[in-house]
Amino acid sequence: xxxxxxxxxxxxxxxxxxxxxxxxxxxxxxxxxxxxxxxxxxxxxxxxxxxxxxxxxxxxxxxxxxxxxxxxxxxxxxxxxxxxxxxxxxxxxxxxxxxxxxxxxxxxxxxxxxxxxxxxxxxxxxxxxxxxxxxxxxxxxxxxxxxxxxxxxxxxxxxxxxxxxxxxxxxxxxxxxxxxxxxxxxxxxxxxxxxxxxxxxxxxxxxxxxxxxxxxxxxxxxxxxxxxxxxxxxxxxxxxxxxxxxx
Ligand code: 1GP
Numbered sequence: 375x376x377x378x379x380x381x382x383x384x385x386x387x388x389x390x391x392x393x394x395x396x397x398x399x400x401x402x403x404x405x406x407x408x409x410x411x412x413x414x415x416x417x418x419x420x421x422x423x424x425x426x427x428x429x430x431x432x433x434x435x436x437x438x439x440x441x442x443x444x445x446x447x448x449x450x451x452x453x454x455x456x457x458x459x460x461x462x463x464x465x466x467x468x469x470x471x472x473x474x475x476x477x478x479x480x481x482x483x484x485x486x487x488x489x490x491x492x493x494x495x496x497x498x499x500x501x502x503x504x505x506x507x508x509x510x511x512x513x514x515x516x517x518x519x520x521x522x523x524x525x526x527x528x529x530x531x532x533x534x535x536x537x538x539x540x541x542x543x544x545x546x547x548x549x550x551x552x553x554x555x556x557x558x559x560x561x562x563x564x565x566x567x568x569x570x571x572x573x574x575x576x577x578x579x580x581x582x583x584x585x586x587x588x589x590x591x592x593x594x595x596x597x598x599x600x601x602x603x604x605x606x607x608x609x610x611x612x613x614x615x616x617x618x619x620x621x
C-alpha cells in the first residue's frame with residue numbers, strides 16, 4: 375500500500391491524521407531518537423521531515439537516524455532539493471502555489487525530478503500555500519514569496535482550487551513555523567468546502583484545543599513542529615484531539 379493510501383485510510387478511519395514535523399537540523403540532534411520513539415508510542419500517524427534552513431552537513435545522517443528509529447511513515451517535507459536522500463518512505467512533491475516565484479513553482483522540482491526518479495521514492499503532489507501567520511515566516515523569506523492574507527478566504531479558495539485542477543493530491547495551508555496566528559478556521563472551512571482533496575494545516579498550532587478547531591473546520595491532516603520540540607510529551611494529547619472519530 376502506498377504511503378498516500380495509508381494516510382487516506384487514517385483520515386477515513388480516525389477523521390483526520392496527526393503528523394509531527396521534525397527538523398533534521400543540528401538543534402534536534404540530541405533529541406532525535408527520543409522524539410521518534412515518543413511519536414511511535416503516542417498515536418502519531420506519520421513524521422514530516424524537513425526545514426527551510428540547514429545549518430550543518432549532517433542532514434542525511436539525521437534522516438537515516440529518524441528512519442531507523444521510526445515505525446511510522448517518514449515523509450520528506452522539502453525545504454529544498456539539497457535535503458533529498460534515499461531514507462524517506464515518501465515525499466511531498468510540492469510547489470509553492472501561493473507565490474509567484476518561478477523557482478519555487480517549478481525550478482526546484484525540475485532539479486529534483488531526475489534524482490527522485492533515481493531514488494524511486496513515492497511522490498505525493500502537493501500544492502503548498504503560505505498564509506500570513508503574522509510573524510514573517512522563514513518560508514516567506516527563503517521562498518521570496520508573499521503570504522496570502524488570512525482575512526481573504528476567497529483568494530485562498532481560488533489558489534487551492536487551481537492546485538486541485540492542476541492535479542495536486544493534497545493542499546497544504548501553512549501559516550509558517552512558529553506563526554503567531556495559525557490558519558484561521560474561516561479559511562480552512564472555505565477551502566475544504568470548495569475542494570475534493572484533503573487539506574493539511576500547519577504552523578503556529580500550540581495546543582490540542584487549537585488542533586481540534588482545525589479538524590472541526592475541515593482539516594484532514596494537522597501538523598505540529600515547534601511545540602513538540604519544546605515538549606514532546608504533548609504528542610498523545612494532540613493525537614487524541616485530531617482523531618475525532620472514535621471507534
Ligand atoms: C508545519 O511549519 C509547520 O506546517 C510547523 O509549524 O513549528 O509552528 O508547529 P510549527
